[in-house]
Each structure stands twice: as C-alpha cells, then as structure tokens.
Amino acid sequence: MIATIRKVYERYGFSPLETPALEYVDCLGKFLPEADQPDAGIFAFRDEDDAWVALRYDLTAPLSRYVAMNPDLPRPFRRYQVGPVYRLEKPGPGRFREFYQFDFDSVGTNSMLADAECCMVMCDALEALGIERGDYVVRLNDRKVLNGVLETIRSDGAIENRTAQDVLLTIDKLDRIGIDGVTQLLGEGRKDESGDFTRGCRLSPGQIDVVTKYLMAEGATRAKLCDALEKLVGESEVGRAGVDELRQIDAALASAGYDEDRALIDPTVVRGLGYYTGPVYEGVLTFAVVDQDGVAREFGSVFGGGRYDDLVERFTGHKVPATGASIGVDRLLAALKTLGKVDTPATTAAVLVTRLDKNLTGEYQRMVAELRGSDLNAELYVGNQSIKKQFKYASDTNKIVAIVAGSDEMGAGEVSIKDLRLGVELSKEVGADRKRWLESQPAQFKTKRENLVACVKEVLARYGGPSRNPA
Amino acid sequence: MIATIRKVYERYGFSPLETPALEYVDCLGKFLPEADQPDAGIFAFRDEDDAWVALRYDLTAPLSRYVAMNPDLPRPFRRYQVGPVYRLEKPGPGRFREFYQFDFDSVGTNSMLADAECCMVMCDALEALGIERGDYVVRLNDRKVLNGVLETIRSDGAIENRTAQDVLLTIDKLDRIGIDGVTQLLGEGRKDESGDFTRGCRLSPGQIDVVTKYLMAEGATRAKLCDALEKLVGESEVGRAGVDELRQIDAALASAGYDEDRALIDPTVVRGLGYYTGPVYEGVLTFAVVDQDGVAREFGSVFGGGRYDDLVERFTGHKVPATGASIGVDRLLAALKTLGKVDTPATTAAVLVTRLDKNLTGEYQRMVAELRGSDLNAELYVGNQSIKKQFKYASDTNKIVAIVAGSDEMGAGEVSIKDLRLGVELSKEVGADRKRWLESQPAQFKTKRENLVACVKEVLARYGGPSRNPA
Numbered sequence: 001m002i003a004t005i006r007k008v009y010e011r012y013g014f015s016p017l018e019t020p021a022l023e024y025v026d027c028l029g030k031f032l033p034e035a036d037q038p039d040a041g042i043f044a045f046r047d048e049d050d051a052w053v054a055l056r057y058d059l060t061a062p063l064s065r066y067v068a069m070n071p072d073l074p075r076p077f078r079r080y081q082v083g084p085v086y087r088l089e090k091p092g093p094g095r096f097r098e099f100y101q102f103d104f105d106s107v108g109t110n111s112m113l114a115d116a117e118c119c120m121v122m123c124d125a126l127e128a129l130g131i132e133r134g135d136y137v138v139r140l141n142d143r144k145v146l147n148g149v150l151e152t153i154r155s156d157g158a159i160e161n162r163t164a165q166d167v168l169l170t171i172d173k174l175d176r177i178g179i180d181g182v183t184q185l186l187g188e189g190r191k192d193e194s195g196d197f198t199r200g201c202r203l204s205p206g207q208i209d210v211v212t213k214y215l216m217a218e219g220a221t222r223a224k225l226c227d228a229l230e231k232l233v234g235e236s237e238v239g240r241a242g243v244d245e246l247r248q249i250d251a252a253l254a255s256a257g258y259d260e261d262r263a264l265i266d267p268t269v270v271r272g273l274g275y276y277t278g279p280v281y282e283g284v285l286t287f288a289v290v291d292q293d294g295v296a297r298e299f300g301s302v303f304g305g306g307r308y309d310d311l312v313e314r315f316t317g318h319k320v321p322a323t324g325a326s327i328g329v330d331r332l333l334a335a336l337k338t339l340g341k342v343d344t345p346a347t348t349a350a351v352l353v354t355r356l357d358k359n360l361t362g363e364y365q366r367m368v369a370e371l372r373g374s375d376l377n378a379e380l381y382v383g384n385q386s387i388k389k390q391f392k393y394a395s396d397t398n399k400i401v402a403i404v405a406g407s408d409e410m411g412a413g414e415v416s417i418k419d420l421r422l423g424v425e426l427s428k429e430v431g432a433d434r435k436r437w438l439e440s441q442p443a444q445f446k447t448k449r450e451n452l453v454a455c456v457k458e459v460l461a462r463y464g465g466p467s468r469n470p471a
Numbered sequence: 472m473i474a475t476i477r478k479v480y481e482r483y484g485f486s487p488l489e490t491p492a493l494e495y496v497d498c499l500g501k502f503l504p505e506a507d508q509p510d511a512g513i514f515a516f517r518d519e520d521d522a523w524v525a526l527r528y529d530l531t532a533p534l535s536r537y538v539a540m541n542p543d544l545p546r547p548f549r550r551y552q553v554g555p556v557y558r559l560e561k562p563g564p565g566r567f568r569e570f571y572q573f574d575f576d577s578v579g580t581n582s583m584l585a586d587a588e589c590c591m592v593m594c595d596a597l598e599a600l601g602i603e604r605g606d607y608v609v610r611l612n613d614r615k616v617l618n619g620v621l622e623t624i625r626s627d628g629a630i631e632n633r634t635a636q637d638v639l640l641t642i643d644k645l646d647r648i649g650i651d652g653v654t655q656l657l658g659e660g661r662k663d664e665s666g667d668f669t670r671g672c673r674l675s676p677g678q679i680d681v682v683t684k685y686l687m688a689e690g691a692t693r694a695k696l697c698d699a700l701e702k703l704v705g706e707s708e709v710g711r712a713g714v715d716e717l718r719q720i721d722a723a724l725a726s727a728g729y730d731e732d733r734a735l736i737d738p739t740v741v742r743g744l745g746y747y748t749g750p751v752y753e754g755v756l757t758f759a760v761v762d763q764d765g766v767a768r769e770f771g772s773v774f775g776g777g778r779y780d781d782l783v784e785r786f787t788g789h790k791v792p793a794t795g796a797s798i799g800v801d802r803l804l805a806a807l808k809t810l811g812k813v814d815t816p817a818t819t820a821a822v823l824v825t826r827l828d829k830n831l832t833g834e835y836q837r838m839v840a841e842l843r844g845s846d847l848n849a850e851l852y853v854g855n856q857s858i859k860k861q862f863k864y865a866s867d868t869n870k871i872v873a874i875v876a877g878s879d880e881m882g883a884g885e886v887s888i889k890d891l892r893l894g895v896e897l898s899k900e901v902g903a904d905r906k907r908w909l910e911s912q913p914a915q916f917k918t919k920r921e922n923l924v925a926c927v928k929e930v931l932a933r934y935g936g937p938s939r940n941p942a
Contacts, residue, residue, distance in 0.1 A: 011843045013820030013850025015868075020569045021492065021526075021555055022514070043493070043524070045516030053514075055492075055526075074867035076854050084492055098491045106853055113832065114853040255833030256840060349484030361584065362726030369727060372482045379484025382577055382585040383547050396545035397486075 001129060001333060001342055002082060005102055008125045009080040012117060014104045017079040019062040021086075025052040027065040027315070043086050055086035059103040060275070060308065060324065067107050067322075068315030075108030082329070096330065103305075105324025107312065112245055115279045115307055116252030118325045122283040122303045123262050125327070130341040131285065139266035140222075140281045142246050143168070143306075145229050146270065148239010149214045152232070153207045165274075166201045167211065172272045175300070179215065186211055217267050222250040225265045245278055271306055280306035281325065285335050302332040349377035350400040351456055354390045357406050367403060367415070367452060374453045376460075394420055401459050403452070404444075415452055418444040419459050472600060472804060472813055473553060476573055479596045480551040483588060485575045488550040490533040492557075496523035498536040498786070514557050526557035530574040531746070531779065531795065538578050538793075539786030546579030553800070567801065574776075576795025578783065583716055586750040586778060587723030589796045593754040593774045594733050596798070601812040602756065610737040611693075611752045613717050614777075616700050617642070617741065619710015620685045623703070624678045636745075637672045638682065643743045646771070650686065657682055688738050693721040696736045716749055742777055751777035752796065756806050773803040820848040821871040822927055825861045828877050838874060838886070838923060845924045847931075865891055872930050874923070875915075886923055889915040890930050 006016075025044050044054035056062050059081050067077060082102040091097055104121060106114040119138045126136045150164050170185045177190070184190035186208045189200035203211065214232050219225030226247050233239025246265055253263050271280040283303030288296040305325025312320035336342040353368045355361060364380060371378035379399075381390050387404070394402045405415040422443040447455045477487075496515055515525035527533050530552050538548060553573040562568055575592060577585040590609045597607045621635050641656045648661070655661035657679045660671035674682065685703050690696030697718050704710025717736055724734050742751040754774030759767040776796025783791035807813040824839045826832060835851060842849035850870075852861050858875070865873045876886040893914040918926045 010819040010848050013823075013848060013868075015819045020567075022557070022569060043516065045514065074864050076864075078850070086493070096491075098493060109854040111853050111855050113851070117851070117853060252832065252836065256836045348481040348486045352484075361723065365723065365727045377481050377484060379549070380584070380588070382582050382588060383580040384582050393545050393547075397484075 001336060002102065002329070004128050005125050005327065006080070006082075008121060008128050009104045011124070012078075012104075012121055014078045014080040017063075017066070017081050018083070019056075019059070019066055019081065021055055021084065022053050023056055023062055023065065025054045028054055028056065028061050041087055041089055043088050057087050058085050058273075059083065059101050059326065060105070061311065063103070063105055063107065063324075064308075064311040064322070065315060067312050067320060071316075073108075076114065077107040078105070079107075080104040100329035102327040102329050103324055105322060107322040107324075108320055109323075110309065110321040112248035112279070113252050114323050115245075115281075116249045116256070116258075118305055118323060119249070119253060119263050119281055120256060120258055122281070122305075122325060123258060126283060126285075126303070129332075129336060131335075131339065133261060135287045135339075136283060136285050137261075138263040138281055138283050138303075139269045140246070140249065140263055140279065141266055141269040142242040142279045143270065143276055144238045144242025144245065144278055145233060145267065146171070146214065146242075148233035148236035148242055149210060151236040151239060152234045153203075153210050163201055163203075167203070168270050169272065170201060171211075171215065171268060171270045174215070174268050179212070182215070183208060183212060215268050219265070221260060222253075222263075222265045223247070225267075226250065229265075229267065242278065249279060271304055273306075275308040275311045276306040277309045278307040279323065280304075283325075283327075287339075289338055299335050299338070300331075301328070302335055303327050349379040349397075350460055351376055351378040351403065352390070352394040352397075352399045352401070353378060353380050353403045354387060354394070355381050356387050356404055360405065360407065360410060363405065363410060364403075367405075370453060371456060374457075376453075376456065391418075391420075400463055401456050403456070409446065410449075413449050414446045415449055416444055416446050417452075417455050417459060419462070421463060472807060473573065473800070475599050476596050476798065477551070477553075479592060479599050480575045482595070483549075483575075483592055485549045485551040488534075488537070488552050489554070490527075490530070490537055490552065492526055492555065493524050494527055494533055494536065496525045499525055499527065499532050512558055512560055514559050528558050529556050529744075530554065530572050530797065531576070532782065534574070534576055534578065534795075535779075535782040535793070536786060538783050538791060542787075544579075547585065548578040549576070550578075551575040571800035573798040573800050574795055576793060578793040578795075579791055580794075581780065581792040583719035583750070584723050585794050586716075586752075587720045587727070587729075589776055589794060590720070590724060590734050590752055591727060591729055593752070593776075593796060594729060597754060597756075597774070600803075600807060602806075602810065604732060606758045606810075607754060607756050608732075609734040609752055609754050609774075610740045611717070611720065611734055611750065612737055612740040613713040613750045614639070614741065614747055615709045615713025615716065615749055616704060616738065617685065617713075619704035619707035619713055620681060622707040622710060623705045624674075624681050634672055634674075638674070639741050640743065641672060642682075642686065642739060642741045645686070645739050650683070653686070654679060654683060686739050690736070692731060693724075693734075693736045694718070696738075697721065700736075700738065713749065720750060742775055744777075746779040746782045747777040748780045749778040750794070751775075754796075754798075758810075760809055770806050770809070771802075772799075773806055774798050820850040820868075821931055822847055822849040822874065823861070823865040823868070823870045823872070824849060824851050824874045825858060825865070826852050827858050827875055829855075831876065831878065831881060834876065834881055835874075838876075841924055842927060845928075847924075847927065862889075862891075871934055872927050874927070880917065881920075884920050885917045886920055887915055887917050888923075888926050888930060890933070892934060 028042065042054045042057050044052055046052060063079070067073060080103060082100065084098050085101050086098050088097065119140060122138050127133065146168065147164065150167060167186065170182055174182050181190055185198060185200045186203045187200050188202060189198055191197045217225060217228045217232060219228050226243050230243045233243060269280055269282055271282065282301045284301050285299035287299060289299050290296050303325060307323040309319065309321040312322060333342065351371055353364050355364055368378050368380040381393065383393065391402060400421055402418040402420055403415055404418060409415060499513065513525045513528050515523055517523060534550070538544060551574060553571065555569050556572050557569050559568065590611060593609050598604065617639065618635065621638060638657065641653055645653050652661055656669060656671045657674050658671050659673060660669055662668045688696060688699045688703060690699050697714050701714045704714060740751055740753055742753065753772045755772050756770035758770060760770050761767050774796060778794040780790065780792040783793060804813065822842055824835050826835050839849050839851040852864065854864065862873060871892055873889040873891055874886055875889060880886060
C-alpha cells in the first residue's frame with residue numbers, strides 16, 4: 001500500500017524527506033483541537049538539558065520547522081514523508097496512540113493550483129489502490145468562506161475570534177452529533193445521551209440560522225455552489241477571497257478532468273487542526289461498512305489536508321505559504337482490508353528445507369543456498385524439533401514447498417519434494433477436470449538432487465510461481 | 472539500501488513485523504551498558520494514567536515483549552523489523568539520539584545453526600550492498616568463553632558476577648582505549664588524557680595476566696583458535712560449553728562456504744548490551760577512513776548481534792531461546808556514501824512542465840497528465856514566479872527536461888523541449904567524437920504537441936532514461 005501511494009506522490013514530483021520523531025515542544029506548536037490545554041494531546045517530557053521535548057503529533061509542524069531551518073531549499077519545496085505520529089489521548093475503536101501518516105506538501109507557493117493538485121493526488125492515490133470511482137469522493141472547502149459568513153453576522157452580536165474558533169470546532173463535530181446537535185452547540189449548549197451538558201457558542205437564533213443556511217448550502221455543480229456561497233458571504237472581504245479560491249481550485253480540477261463525481265465542494269468540511277488558513281479537503285470513502293454497534297455507515301475520512309500559510313512564519317517571521325495533505329495509513333489499510341484490496345502475507349519464503357537428519361545439516365545448507373541463488377526465498381529449518389513438527393511449522397508459516405532428504409535418499413542422490421498445498425486443495429470440492437488435474441500432481445515426489453531447483457519452481461508454478469513472494 | 476537488505480533478509484525466510492515506538496518501561500528492561508542507573512539512557516515519561524512509558528532503545532526488547540504476548544506464534548519465529556530507536560545520551564560525531572536499526576531474529580530455537588545464519592546474513596547483506604569481500608569481516612565470539620576464563624581465576628581471589636560484568640564492559644572499550652588501557656582498568660584503574668581517573672575492576676596481576684592471554688589468543692583458523700580457547704577455559708563447564716558453541720557455528724559456516732576471509736573468531740568481541748547470553752557477533756568494515764582528527768582508522772562496526780536466551784523469560788517465566796542481529800542503518804549509510812556505493816537523488820521527477828503563460832494552465836495540466844500517464848514522473852510548476860526563476864527551480868531540483876509553451880507555440884500546435892543537462896555536459900572537456908555528438912543534440916527544440924511524450928523520452932534516454940527515477 002505504501003509503495004503504491006509513494007509511486008503516485010513521485011509521479012507528481014514530490015521527493016522523500018525524513019525528520020526526527022522527537023521535536024522541541026516550541027517547534028510543535030499547539031494546533032490540535034484541544035489547543036487551550038498546553039501540551040494536552042502530545043507525549044512531552046524533559047530531556048537531559050531540561051528542555052521540553054515531545055513526540056510529533058503530525059508531520060506538518062516538523063516540516064515547517066525543517067523549512068524554516070533550511071532557507072535555501074528550492075521553492076516550492078515539494079516533499080513527501082511517511083512515518084508514525086503520536087497523540088496522548090484515549091483512542092477510539094480502530095485508532096491508536098501511535099499511528100502512521102503519509103504526507104505530501106508544497107511549501108512556498110500561494111497558488112491554488114497546488115491545492116487543486118492535493119485533491120488530484122488524493123483521487124489518484126485512492127484509485128491506484130483499487131478503490132473505484134464512486135466509492136470515494138474528495139470533499140473540499142475554504143475556511144475563509146466560513147470566516148466570511150461569521151463576519152456578516154458580527155453586527156448581530158459580537159462574534160469574537162474565540163467564538164469563531166468554537167463555531168469551527170462545533171461544525172467539525174457534525175459527523176458525530178448531526179445537524180441538530182450542531183444547532184444546539186451553536187446556541188446555549190447540548191446534553192448528550194449520558195446526560196453530560198456541553199456549553200455552546202451562545203450565538204443568537206438569527207446567527208444560528210445564518211450558519212445553518214451556510215452548512216446546508218447546495219449547488220448542482222462546484223461552480224453553482226460557489227455562487228450560493230458568494231451570496232452568503234455578502235460584502236465580507238475574507239469571505240469573497242475564500243469563494244474566489246474555491247473557484248480557482250474548481251477551474252484547475254475541471255481542466256484536469258476531475259469532475260463532481262470525484263471532487264465536491266462541501267461547506268461542512270472544516271478540519272479540526274488549528275493551523276489551516278484557507279482551502280481544506282478530505283478524501284472520504286463512501287461505501288458502507290457495519291460498525292461495532294451493527295450500524296451500517298460510511299467508512300469515512302482517510303485522507304485530509306489544507307493550506308497553512310502561517311505555520312512557517314511562526315519560526316522565521318517570514319510568510320511562507322504552504323499546502324498539503326496526509327493519509328491516515330492505518331485507517332486506509334483497514335478500509336482496503338474491508339474491500340479485500342490488500343493481502344498481508346504471513347511469510348516471505350515459500351520453501352522450507354527441513355532437517356530430517358541433523359547430521360546432514362551441511363547438505364541441507366547447500367540446498368537452501370542453491371535455492372536462494374536461484375532467486376527464491378527459502379528457509380532452512382533452524383529449530384530442533386521432530387520432522388512432524390517441522391511440517392507443522394511449514395504449514396503454520398504458510399510455506400508452499402518442503403524439501404525432505406534422509407540418508408537413504410541422499411545416498412541415492414535424491415531428494416523429496418512435498419507440495420504442502422495439495423492436500424488442502426484436494427479437500428475442496430472440485431469439478432471432474434480439476435480433480436483429474438490435481439490427481440496428476442503428486443503431493444510428494446522424489447527427484448534427482450540436481451533437479452532440486454527446477455522441481456521446486458515447478459511446484460511453485462502451480463500456485464502462481466515465486467512471484468507470489470512480496471517484493 | 473533498506474530495500475537491498477530487506478531482500479537478503481527475505482531470502483532467508485525472515486518476515487516483516489512492526490511494533491510501537493513506545494513501550495511500558497517495565498517491558499524495555501535495563502540492558503544498556505549503563506544498567507546501574509535506572510532509566511538512564513532512555514527517553515522515559517509518564518502517560519495520562521501515570522504509567523511509565525519510554526521510547527524503545529532497540530528493537531530486541533520490544534520483540535521479546537511481542538513474543539511473550541503472542542504464545543501461539545510458530546517457533547522459531549523469524550521476523551525482521553526496521554525503524555527508529557532512541558537513546559538519551561550525548562551522541563558522538565556522526566551519531567544521533569534517534570537512529571535507525573534494521574534487525575532480524577530467530578526466536579524459539581537454541582540451535583547454533585541460527586547463530587551461524589546470523590553471520591551469513593550479515594555477509595550476504597554487506598555484499599549485496601556492493602561492499603567487497605575483504606572490505607568487511609564478521610567477528611564472532613561467545614560470552615560463555617569469557618565467563619569460563621573468569622571461572623578459572625575465581626580461586627585466585629573472588630570474581631563476583633558484578634566484577635565479571637565490569638570485566639566485560641572493560642573489554643568492550645578495547646577499541647577506544649587499547650590493550651594498555653584495558654589492562655589498567657582490569658587492575659586498580661586508569662587516568663585518561665584529561666586527568667580523570669576511572670576506578671578499575673581490581674583484579675590481581677595473575678588474574679589480569681589470564682584475561683590478557685585470553686584477549687591475545689590466536690589461531691590460524693577458527694578451529695585452531697577454538698583449540699587455544701579450550702585450553703584457557705580449562706575445566707570450566709560454562710567455558711567448555713562456549714567453545715563447543717563456537718565449534719558448532721564454525722562447522723555450519725564452513726559447510727556453507729563462509730571461510731576465514733569472511734567470518735573470524737575474535738575473543739575481544741563482547742558487545743556491550745546486558746542481555747546477551749552466548750554467541751555474539753559484529754560486522755566490521757575494515758577499509759580505512761580518515762576521521763575528524765585526520766587520523767586514518769578502520770570504519771568499524773555496522774552490524775551487531777548475539778544470542779539472548781533469557782530475555783523472553785523475563786515476561787513469561789518460560790525460557791525461550793533467541794538470537795538475532797541488527798544493522799546500524801545510519802552508520803552503514805555513511806559507510807556506503809564514503810565508498811560511493813549509494814546515490815541519494817535530489818528529486819524524483821525528471822521533467823518540469825513550466826507555466827510561461829498562467830492563462831494556459833489548463834493546457835499545461837493536460838501535458839503533465841499525459842507524461843504521467845506514460846509512466847514518467849513529471850511535475851507541474853505550481854509556484855508564481857517568472858519563467859527565468861522557473862528554470863532555476865528546475866535546475867535546483869535536478870530536473871533533466873523542461874517543457875515550455877507560450878501562446879504562439881500553442882497556437883501553432885507546438886511545444887519547446889529544453890534539455891537542462893546539455894549545457895553542463897558541453898562545458899566539460901570532451902573528445903572530438905563526443906563533442907560532435909553533443910553538438911548534434913539540440914539543447915532546446917520545438918516539436919509538434921502530439922510528439923511531446925516521445926520527445927521527452929528521447930531526451931531522457933540521453934541520460935539513462937526514465938529508469939534513473941528511484942522506484
């Protein structure tokens with residue numbers, strides 16, 4: 001999966017970079033949704049010089065630090081990176097405190113072309129993994145539009161920056177609590193099923209109405225939705241800038257042939273992280289899966305990103321516009337497993353050379369060396385158990401062929417080759433032709449020692465050949 | 472480099488595994504050389520439940536924890552793993568507090584065949600990376616031999632376990648402080664260049680003499696060195712067991728054709744980590760490099776490992792013998808760079824489609840899509856700079872070809888293709904034939920739009936074709 005995605009990133013000219021898992025806390029910033037609790041959500045501790053060090057919670061903040069420290073990088077600086085990130089929180093089902101992200105970013109350009117490209121890369125990556133068009137969609141929005149909408153209602157009661165942030169985080173919960181929940185949280189507050197009360201943003205009913213209209217905005221095409229949003233932002237300068245950015249992204253997507261079946265504008269997409277400044281996007285798998293409560297629901301977001309024009313400035317004082325996106329590797333892997341699109345082989349070697357007679361180990365070593373020399377992954381049994389347990393080991397580790405040779409066989413210049421799959425195959429219900437074919441394939445046969453490699457390859461060919469080994 | 476090593480590990484039937492970077496401190500143990508300072512050398516902190524959590528300092532302790540938690544794994548359990556590990560210490564030159572290890576292990580077998588295999592895998596991996604036979608050697612020893620030697624001198628004054636451990640750590644410093652330094656540290660102590668005094672193991676002169684004899688033991692072959700060691704361990708049971716293990720490894724190496732030019736027995740190899748119980752080995756690069764003080768010295772150890780039969784028992788109470796080895800990835804990479812055996816390309820895309828006229832962006836997008844569709848890594852310039860700066864960007868990012876098309880060219884159904892390397896090539900001193908060849912290759916030429924892909928491939932072919940892109 002990683003290799004496939006890497007290929008797509010490289011197709012677009014992104015190059016690999018690695019940064020350390022540990023950063024000084026100052027360099028990480030506090031851009032997680034829980035921004036008001038210092039150090040909340042991250043693994044932080046003091047190093048031997050008493051400096052605060054933490055495990056990265058994403059790959060974007062470290063990238064910004066890296067760019068700031070290397071001012072001579074070409075601009076745009078286009079890199080990809082894959083690695084674990086860490087969040088100190090109780091993870092939900094199927095989520096972990098250590099998980100993999102796989103990012104690509106363009107740093108040093110304010111062109112919306114770079115944002116459009118993020119959406120295209122997401123589409124290409126998902127399709128390269130075998131997810132069919134229609135089973136996924138990229139949902140796209142611009143935070144400036146929401147800010148514009150909030151500006152229009154500022155006269156109708158003070159909407160401070162603080163409240164604007166709360167509104168954004170409230171909208172980010174739409175998937176979980178639904179539009180009614182969001183409406184309650186935009187007002188006085190909301191009591192959840194457990195009876196816990198969450199204080200709301202305390203907007204007036206008129207203000208809530210405007211935000212709700214924004215969330216419900218619709219259009220048959222991206223262009224028409226932009227028209228609708230333009231009306232909602234009225235004279236707000238930031239709002240109009242946001243709509244203009246969406247129009248530019250729309251145009252770039254359209255001329256590259258990424259139409260509404262692959263990339264939609266969706267006003268409800270805001271993304272929780274605090275550093276996004278303009279366009280935001282997420283790749284969503286739209287097919288239904290049954291969750292742990294037995295309810296069928298959309299698989300959901302596996303890819304997310306956006307523009308963060310102010311993040312590098314934190315380190316340098318110079319504005320360096322940037323945009324990028326990130327895959328949640330573990331979630332995407334779970335999705336691919338659900339779809340049966342990924343195969344995790346239990347073993348890398350298809351051949352086991354057994355050690356029937358420990359005194360013949362030198363001979364067995366020469367056999368396994370010969371197999372390896374012929375481009376086969378082959379394992380020599382290095383345990384001390386009986387031949388029966390060796391066969392069990394071969395089947396437990398998913399081998400296809402076992403080689404057996406005792407002193408009699410060796411004396412006659414022969415070895416035995418055992419097809420470990422054939423028994424399993426024979427036990428399956430098969431048609432007459434297939435049955436005849438199987439019966440013509442001996443499950444174990446002797447051959448001259450010098451034919452070892454050829455015969456092993458012959459048996460492997462019954463099951464797709466040695467190429468079945470992962471690269 | 473990682474891919475090459477992975478292939479060797481898989482040839483032997485090792486399969487990939489990943490474990491988290493964070494472990495509970497109890498699971499890591501204290502097997503670093505600084506074992507007497509609890510938590511020294513590791514990044515440890517408390518999680519939200521107040522449990523002590525730490526970053527792994529190697530991949531072996533987490534593997535043992537994993538095996539203990541998964542009792543139904545096939546035995547031997549043979550896995551490889553690559554990933555960062557962390558040590559909280561002032562790193563020496565060329566070393567880091569976060570660095571990569573690349574391990575392979577066989578867990579659940581006490582057969583010396585598994586240890587011999589470790590040595591063979593080391594040799595094969597180094598040769599697969601292009602390091603020639605003679606430029607490396609695997610040095611092999613068994614801790615039980617040293618323990619046996621110490622037993623023989625126990626009657627000549629108490630050699631407690633504690634002292635035995637000190638002797639081992641003293642020998643581990645041989646590379647740095649030389650045999651004289653070791654002799655001093657085996658006795659009363661040693662004053663280093665800075666005048667600091669380190670307290671010694673306080674062995675008697677007679678005891679020191681025996682240990683020195685052991686360190687100086689020689690033999691023309693592995694077998695003959697075993698004979699010499701056998702004399703030194705006398706009647707010690709553990710010592711004789713150690714020599715016997717070395718003989719078994721020698722036999723397995725010999726029958727696989729790994730002779731003294733590749734794998735030596737070296738009594739001075741002890742490896743610092745506290746969990747090794749028997750055979751230990753390291754892969755050493757023997758060619759000279761000039762260090763930061765201008766002194767030529769052996770590049771040194773890039774690979775190390777050994778048997779750790781007691782580590783899994785710590786978690787389960789059941790003895791699970793195990794053995795394995797680990798590459799220091801960063802050091803090996805540095806070695807390969809020194810040898811010119813590794814090439815780190817600055818970029819993954821060889822082609823840049825420039826944007827001379829921003830109004831033609833849609834056309835440029837179609838061009839870049841066509842190139843990508845023809846299996847080329849191609850980048851669309853997504854910045855907002857002039858064409859001159861775009862060419863500088865192309866050269867800064869190591870592109871080979873730039874595509875340029877203004878409205879005139881587009882109107883005539885043409886594009887310009889610029890060979891960015893040709894100028895550089897022309898400036899080099901060349902023979903008459905080569906010069907004529909270069910002159911026949913236009914540095915920039917126009918072609919029909921429909922010939923874009925073919926012409927780009929033609930130019931790339933001048934420099935080894937698109938395959939120059941890393942996979």
